[in-house]
Amino acid sequence: MIGADILAVQWKWPVGKPLVDSLGGGLWEVRSSLRGRIARIFFVVVNGEIVLLHGIIKKSQTAPKKDLDLARSRQSAYMKGETNDEKEGTRKRSPRK
Numbered sequence: 001m002i003g004a005d006i007l008a009v010q011w012k013w014p015v016g017k018p019l020v021d022s023l024g025g026g027l028w029e030v031r032s033s034l035r036g037r038i039a040r041i042f043f044v045v046v047n048g049e050i051v052l053l054h055g056i057i058k059k060s061q062t063a064p065k066k067d068l069d070l071a072r073s074r075q076s077a078y079m080k081g082e083t084n085d086e087k088e089g090t091r092k093r094s095p096r097k
Contacts, residue, residue, distance in 0.1 A: 002039050002055070005032045009043075010050055023068070027053075027075055042071035044078070051078055 009015050009030055021029050023042070032039040040063055041055040054071040056063060 001034055002032045002041065005030050006041060027071060044075050
């Protein structure tokens with residue numbers, strides 16, 4: 001189900017509620033309903049491409065702050081062109097515009 005929802009966002013962007021909601025600052029969430037659970041996938045759109053940053057299974061009404069902070073941190077790193085590999089001194093890529 002999550003994959004189908006992400007595919008719908010890719011093909012029909014821009015998409016609004018109830019499937020997608022803005023979290024501000026260019027960060028978005030895909031809202032997927034699973035059997036008895038709710039999943040959220042945080043993403044950004046850069047140059048027409050969807051970049052998935054983090055996903056959670058929600059256990060409360062709002063997404064936990066630590067998960068939102070992680071998604072925003074990954075958003076910032078992606079926009080600056082940083083990767084996890086960079087910390088290890090390997091592959092680099094150019095900053096995103």
